[in-house]
Structure formats: structure tokens, C-alpha cells
Amino acid sequence: MAQDDVVIGSAARFTFHHLPNRTFSFLENRDSRELLTKWSMNGRVTAQAFRYDQYFQPYQKDDFVLAFFQDPDVTSHLKLLSGSSGQWTTLGTNIKKVEAREVPCTQLSMSLFDCLHKENIVKESGYISKCLDEFVDDFIISDELRKVLLLEDSEKYEIFSPSDRQEFLFLLFKHLCLGGAVCQFEDTVDPYLEITKSMYKELLSVQKDPDTKQINIISSVYKVSAYDENGLCYPSTRPHEQTFAYLIVDPLKRHVAVLYHGFGGGIF
Incomplete structure (x- = not known):
């Protein structure tokens, strides 16, 4: 099935x-x-x-x-x-x-989002790069972060692979970034990352493999x-x-x- x-x-x-x-x-x-x-x-x-x-x-x-x-x-x-x-x-x-x-x-760290800094979507200071406003369905795209999350034809959309975008960690992050109907967006990325991390850690259970000593999500x-x-x-x-x-x-x-x-x- x-x-x-x-x-x-x-x-x-x-x-x-x-x-x-x-x-x-x-x-x-x-x-x-x-x-x-x-x-x-x-x-x-x-x-x-x-x-x-x-x-x-x-x-x-x-x-x-x-x-x-x-x-x-x-x-x-x-x-x-x-x-x-x-x-x-x-x-x-x-x-x-x-x-x-x-x-x-499968993600065991927040490194999935390192590409946001490498591609200058998020500046070294943590501030999210702005862009001209665009409208997609119920969402206003006013920065490069929402653009890379929502616009498939955007220049940097492919910095997240199709498999990255299916990950629970990515989906939590995207949900928080898009927010509700009257969302007040953040200027910096850290609040999104912090809440994503806390939700992910609390919702998932892990176990250490007794042989390899590796941590696995179960x-x-x-x-x-x-x-x-x-x-x-x-x-x-x-x-x-x-x-x-x-x-x-x-x-x-x-x-x-x-x-x-x-x-x-x-x-x-």
C-alpha cells in the first residue's frame, strides 16, 4: 500500500x-x-x-x-x-x-538549516534578508526566507533538496515561519530555530544503539x-x-x- x-x-x-x-x-x-x-x-x-x-x-x-x-x-x-x-x-x-x-x-541536529547562512538568506548577524513583497495564496512573502520556503521558481529554492523538505524538522520550521492568518514575522531567524528545536526534541524519542553508541530516532x-x-x-x-x-x-x-x-x- x-x-x-x-x-x-x-x-x-x-x-x-x-x-x-x-x-x-x-x-x-x-x-x-x-x-x-x-x-x-x-x-x-x-x-x-x-x-x-x-x-x-x-x-x-x-x-x-x-x-x-x-x-x-x-x-x-x-x-x-x-x-x-x-x-x-x-x-x-x-x-x-x-x-x-x-x-x-532522521535529523539529529539543526545543521539542515546551515545553508540559510551560506546562501545569505540569513546574514551572519541572524537577520533575515528582505525582498520586495509578493503574495502567494494566504501568505505575504517579504523576505528571502519565506521565498525559499514557498516559491518553487525562486533562485535559491533548491538549496533544500526534495528529501530535506519532507523531513519533520523542516516541516516544523516551515509551519512556524509561515504562522497563522495575522502573523507578525520575525526579523531574525533565531526564534524560529529555537522553537523548532524545542518542539522537535520534545515530540520525538531517541535511543542509543548499544553497539555503535549512536543516537537513533525511534x-x-x-x-x-x-x-x-x-x-x-x-x-x-x-x-x-x-x-x-x-x-x-x-x-x-x-x-x-x-x-x-x-x-x-x-x-x-
Whole structure:
């Protein structure tokens, strides 16, 4: 089955339990919250945790994700923003099918972004080089960073390879840089890098190989969407590049973290 094939039907091999006491420091930390507010994401981004009981292997991801969205403890606790009211609600619907795309997470450092300095997109001081304003969909491109993230025909788009752009670390960074509907962009790159790093470290689990002594990421990450009888319902009924949901599976703790953001203008 292809990585993002639609899975239809019923999957009850896995059972899940909400973990209400699990907190995420990148949402609780005052400095993080201030930045997320500035980027129009605070109050529209959330992270939740669930425990599962059965042994999971990555080849089971389609059954696993379908079972997740059909589990009653998930449907009664999984948060999303209502498209009509803009308020938080829970999934609370009968999921008929899901899409789950595996997201690579191989990066063990922030060196992926060194090219931003080498290509003078970010100056030695950390300041982001400006450019003439351009508009792409809901985004204003006013600097070279957003240009290299969004414009495929830009001169320096290829400094990040196609495989780089699929990495979970890159996607987190891009999501933070693009922000919400009334995002106030940063003049320097450091805040984006710092929050990206803290989110990445907290969401993923690592393990040291006893033989090689190397650190390996053991989590699996899936970008997900779910459909009920009326069509797409999660992460929203209206697709948007900045409306996303990722499931991060820790096979040792048997935990699933859900990172969710709903694009919009409201700040709570």
C-alpha cells in the first residue's frame, strides 16, 4: 500500500487511552507562548497524548491510524477547531476513512538549516534578508526566507533538496515561519530555530544503539487526515497548508502525540 493511500473500513486491533496529564513545554513555556501569539498560532495549536495497548510496527501504520480515529476515547477527546465557530471542539464523529503519510524524521541536529547562512538568506548577524513583497495564496512573502520556503521558481529554492523538505524538522520550521492568518514575522531567524528545536526534541524519542553508541530516532511520524460520511472532517473540513495534524508514535512508551494547528485569524 502506498504511503498516503486512503484506508477505508473498520480497524479495532489497537485501543487507545487519552493521557490528560501529559503536558508539552513548547506550549506551556512563557517565551514560547509569546512567540506563538506573535505568529498568530497561540490558541490555534495544541498537542495531546494518548497511550495504546498493543505492540505496533511501522508496516501496520494504516490499520493503526484508522483504529486511532475510530477509537471512542480518541473521538471524545481529540481536539480540533470548528470551521464554523472557530472554537475548540472534539472530533466526536464516526470516521469512515483516513489518509496517513509517513514523514521522515532522521535529523539529529539543526545543521539542515546551515545553508540559510551560506546562501545569505540569513546574514551572519541572524537577520533575515528582505525582498520586495509578493503574495502567494494566504501568505505575504517579504523576505528571502519565506521565498525559499514557498516559491518553487525562486533562485535559491533548491538549496533544500526534495528529501530535506519532507523531513519533520523542516516541516516544523516551515509551519512556524509561515504562522497563522495575522502573523507578525520575525526579523531574525533565531526564534524560529529555537522553537523548532524545542518542539522537535520534545515530540520525538531517541535511543542509543548499544553497539555503535549512536543516537537513533525511534519515533514514527505520520501526517494525517480523516473523513466521515460527509467528507473531510479532520484536521478541518477546509484544507490549508497551515492546517495540519501529525501523529508521533513512540513504540517504547506506546504513546501517540498529536500535534495540531488550525489556520485562522483568531487569537485566544
